[in-house]
Amino acid sequence: MTLQAKRLIGLALAGTCLSAPVLAASGGTSPVPDRRIGYVMTSEYKAIWDSPDGKLECPQGINNGPREEFKILFPDDKKFTILESQLARESEVWFPKLTPQEKLPYYDSVAKTAFGVDLNDKVDANDYTDPDGNKGIDNQTQRAWGCTANYRSTSYNLGAFNNWRKYSYNIIVIELTEVDDLINDPEIVLTTYRGMDRPMTDATGATYLPGGTQRVDMRFGRQFVQKFKGKIVDGVLTTDGADYVMPSAGNGSSVADVRYYGTRWRLNLTPDRANGIMGGYMNIEDWNSAANQGRSTHHQAYGQAATPSIYRALHRNADYADPKTGEMIAISTAFKVGLTQVFVEHPSSEVAANVSGAPATASASRE
Amino acid sequence: MRHLRLIGVLTAAACVFTSGAVLAQAKQEAGVERYVREPTPPGVKVFPSKLDGPVYTDESGRTLYQWPRKELRNGGTGDMKGAASICDNTKATENIGLMSPYPPGLALPDVATRQSCEQMWPPAVAAADAKPVGKWTVLKRKDGRNQWAYDGFVLYTSSMDKKPGDTIGGNNLGRSSNSPPGSPGGDAPVARVPIGPSPDVPGQFVVEQTLVGRQLILSTLFSVYTWDGDRPNKSNCDEACLKSWQPVLAPQIGAATREEWSVIERSPGVKQWAYRGRPLYTYVGDPSPGYQHGVDVPGWNLVFTQLAPSAPAEFTQQVSAAGIVLADSKGKTLYIYNCGDDAADQLACDHPDTPQEYRYAVCGGGSQAKCLTTFPYVLAQAGAKSNEAWTVKAIDPATGKSAAPGQADALQVWAYRDRPVFTFVRDERPGMIKAQNWGEFYGQRNGYKAFFLREEFQGR
Numbered sequence: 001m002t003l004q005a006k007r008l009i010g011l012a013l014a015g016t017c018l019s020a021p022v023l024a025a026s027g028g029t030s031p032v033p034d035r036r037i038g039y040v041m042t043s044e045y046k047a048i049w050d051s052p053d054g055k056l057e058c059p060q061g062i063n064n065g066p067r068e069e070f071k072i073l074f075p076d077d078k079k080f081t082i083l084e085s086q087l088a089r090e091s092e093v094w095f096p097k098l099t100p101q102e103k104l105p106y107y108d109s110v111a112k113t114a115f116g117v118d119l120n121d122k123v124d125a126n127d128y129t130d131p132d133g134n135k136g137i138d139n140q141t142q143r144a145w146g147c148t149a150n151y152r153s154t155s156y157n158l159g160a161f162n163n164w165r166k167y168s169y170n171i172i173v174i175e176l177t178e179v180d181d182l183i184n185d186p187e188i189v190l191t192t193y194r195g196m197d198r199p200m201t202d203a204t205g206a207t208y209l210p211g212g213t214q215r216v217d218m219r220f221g222r223q224f225v226q227k228f229k230g231k232i233v234d235g236v237l238t239t240d241g242a243d244y245v246m247p248s249a250g251n252g253s254s255v256a257d258v259r260y261y262g263t264r265w266r267l268n269l270t271p272d273r274a275n276g277i278m279g280g281y282m283n284i285e286d287w288n289s290a291a292n293q294g295r296s297t298h299h300q301a302y303g304q305a306a307t308p309s310i311y312r313a314l315h316r317n318a319d320y321a322d323p324k325t326g327e328m329i330a331i332s333t334a335f336k337v338g339l340t341q342v343f344v345e346h347p348s349s350e351v352a353a354n355v356s357g358a359p360a361t362a363s364a365s366r367e
Numbered sequence: 368m369r370h371l372r373l374i375g376v377l378t379a380a381a382c383v384f385t386s387g388a389v390l391a392q393a394k395q396e397a398g399v400e401r402y403v404r405e406p407t408p409p410g411v412k413v414f415p416s417k418l419d420g421p422v423y424t425d426e427s428g429r430t431l432y433q434w435p436r437k438e439l440r441n442g443g444t445g446d447m448k449g450a451a452s453i454c455d456n457t458k459a460t461e462n463i464g465l466m467s468p469y470p471p472g473l474a475l476p477d478v479a480t481r482q483s484c485e486q487m488w489p490p491a492v493a494a495a496d497a498k499p500v501g502k503w504t505v506l507k508r509k510d511g512r513n514q515w516a517y518d519g520f521v522l523y524t525s526s527m528d529k530k531p532g533d534t535i536g537g538n539n540l541g542r543s544s545n546s547p548p549g550s551p552g553g554d555a556p557v558a559r560v561p562i563g564p565s566p567d568v569p570g571q572f573v574v575e576q577t578l579v580g581r582q583l584i585l586s587t588l589f590s591v592y593t594w595d596g597d598r599p600n601k602s603n604c605d606e607a608c609l610k611s612w613q614p615v616l617a618p619q620i621g622a623a624t625r626e627e628w629s630v631i632e633r634s635p636g637v638k639q640w641a642y643r644g645r646p647l648y649t650y651v652g653d654p655s656p657g658y659q660h661g662v663d664v665p666g667w668n669l670v671f672t673q674l675a676p677s678a679p680a681e682f683t684q685q686v687s688a689a690g691i692v693l694a695d696s697k698g699k700t701l702y703i704y705n706c707g708d709d710a711a712d713q714l715a716c717d718h719p720d721t722p723q724e725y726r727y728a729v730c731g732g733g734s735q736a737k738c739l740t741t742f743p744y745v746l747a748q749a750g751a752k753s754n755e756a757w758t759v760k761a762i763d764p765a766t767g768k769s770a771a772p773g774q775a776d777a778l779q780v781w782a783y784r785d786r787p788v789f790t791f792v793r794d795e796r797p798g799m800i801k802a803q804n805w806g807e808f809y810g811q812r813n814g815y816k817a818f819f820l821r822e823e824f825q826g827r
Contacts, residue, residue: 067468081474082462082709087728089469090807095732168654169689169824197654219663220688220823247688252554252809255689255800255824293804296554298440298467 031271032179038344039274040199041172042208047115047277047334048145049131050152057111058147065149065304066297069104089308093292096311106309108317109146114139116334117264117279119241126319138279138332144313150303167249171195172224173214174265174274175344176237182269183235190228190239190265194221194247199340210272210341218347221247223257228265237267237274244280250294258290259283261320261330267339274339281320281330284311398643400574400581400672401626402564406501408493408515413564414532417676417755418784420574420581422563423517428531429524431491432559433517439465444711445557448519451506454484459710466554466709466812475710476724482526484712488536488559491515491522517562525559527718527785534561535785554808556707556715566672567625569640571615578693579820580674583642585649588656591615593645595666600631602639602646611664614639615647642670659821676756679781681748684820685798693818695745698797699790702742702805702815703783704730716813718786719760723767725813729806730789735767742789742802742815744780751781758782788818 031037051057074085114128116139123136130137145151173195179188193216200212223245230239241262248258260280267276291307300307320330402413402421410426423431434454436445442465446452460478464471475481493505493513504516515522525536537560566574568583575582584590596603604612617630617638629641640647647670650661661667681696692700706716706725716725731737747759760782761770770777780787791802806814
């Protein structure tokens, strides 16, 4: 018996309820016969617009990374101590400063185009127009990240960001409920969860297949549950904004999560796939932690990403203020996301009750 | 690390099976791990370490360690199998750039006071006429003395060990969770590890060192379980039960007789392993090695050959997004600090008696004062009781070093394996783990890792 088969048997015994039968399984009448359908995220890329040679948006070239900056500060022809060099740099990594560093220039992208969504229903002076002509696009990370190799489309790290099958901590499942029609529906609800199962692929492992199963993690993953109100127009789902904690995994079993305020989704829906954009205002401190906990300075150097310099650029371009303090704490950003249809299994109340120690906080708890 | 922790009083007797659903109720009892007996040199004994299981000690009771070579980012260090020791009386003054991205040739922070590798790790010297026995051989040091080797690797004692059977010198804390049992993680320092005889378990099983204890798992690294519904050497797992739980089958022939192990016959020709009289199973809901989902099912338990000593009574357990962590009395997650330098001898910097500059960099941007607020120590209550793993240590708050005897402003802090544990200021609620992997190389080389009792997501 295969592991997959064993797992399915175990799940059935565990008292679960299935949702989101696909078209074939439902007798061919509707992709959402019980008014719900689930998808698992199978690709996620930082949504940065760039030209083939970078000259258009980065006329001053690509930014320096950790190795290049270290050489500027500590040239080879002098002797240094670990304390004044390596440890001083690592201090900056973990406790970055906003003071500009004259010796370490960092250039923003000057592109006029960016991917993303309109997060505030306004067309501001710094907003972008996306390649489809949509105005009011909020994605200031286009400026902060656009000339850093790590975040560009030719990046080594681009593949690493999308390494969903390697990790099990960051399996993101969305479930659409109250859906009457996948083409046009004025009111639906999108709920995010963390899934517990590796997304299903074909025999090559290269293509994700619809029809898989995802168990919802209500044992350890409650903080990743969030509801978004939305609508579907001509097959495109858009949602209102809501705060969202995205599970973020990286190297070394790192599990640093990132808060996105006012998150919105825009997805082209089919019964098998959902592709589009997830945008939100990214908490900059969370980003710094996740970036460095998920990729060491050594690994950041692969993509010439000097996180202390990037941190300053993110703050310089920040466009979201803490409602309580007025302090600029976040920056608009966007991801290109691809999702594949799955059956979503929710734990039965009996199983949930048997799990001790589960947090009592509601799904919208925030870090 | 794959951990589920029982916090409770451990008594000396037989079985060690833990239930995830009843974390605070230690109904189990501590056992002592059985081991394979083998010939040893005169004076070498086996010490039943509560932290590391059976370990070999020399004639003075000092634990013996190996330092196997490991490749790092830009080359390797450590002893080669069958080769003479490279740990001598040279005092390192600079890093040698084994890690990345920082270059070699940087002056170490403790040049003035640094000890040599040999001072920190005295060789296990063999007599001039010492004879090899079993896995034990004798290798010649560069200084002409003989040095004992086990399984080809030369042996040392640790200057940090104070009592017979101490294993304070060794440090497996930074190893990556998906490393083979007992080996340090990919970017962790080249670690010294205590040596001991092999656990006396059938070939289908291995024993993995965890922060909870020494866990019995399959050699495929899948978790194994026992069920409260079974009786001694009798499985009551019926047809419905078997859909979720698979018996760990024993060979039809040749199931060697071992103490504490038995083979039960489920039905004619179908044999199942039992440990300490309890039939063993795997759980079909564990998707891959390392998972412990089965322990969430009431009545089902993980299996340990022995548990680690109890954590302080005031500590708590919290559910995080990545598993169950040990926390202080207020629910703040505890963190272990790992550190090894980039010199050829890879000396540790994770202890109060080692250089603190590394820690200051990642806990306070270079400031000890900031470290005290960002990663505060866990203060021990008056009258707190120590054990083999958890001790109360006096720390000088101005330097982060061990306090002088009688120092009035010393902080009395909890230490695990003689190293202070910490909380993190940004963990605002119980169960938060915002400092997991904080520091250089994912907290393996100069940084922090959460004290996981059960880690659910390990990249496996």
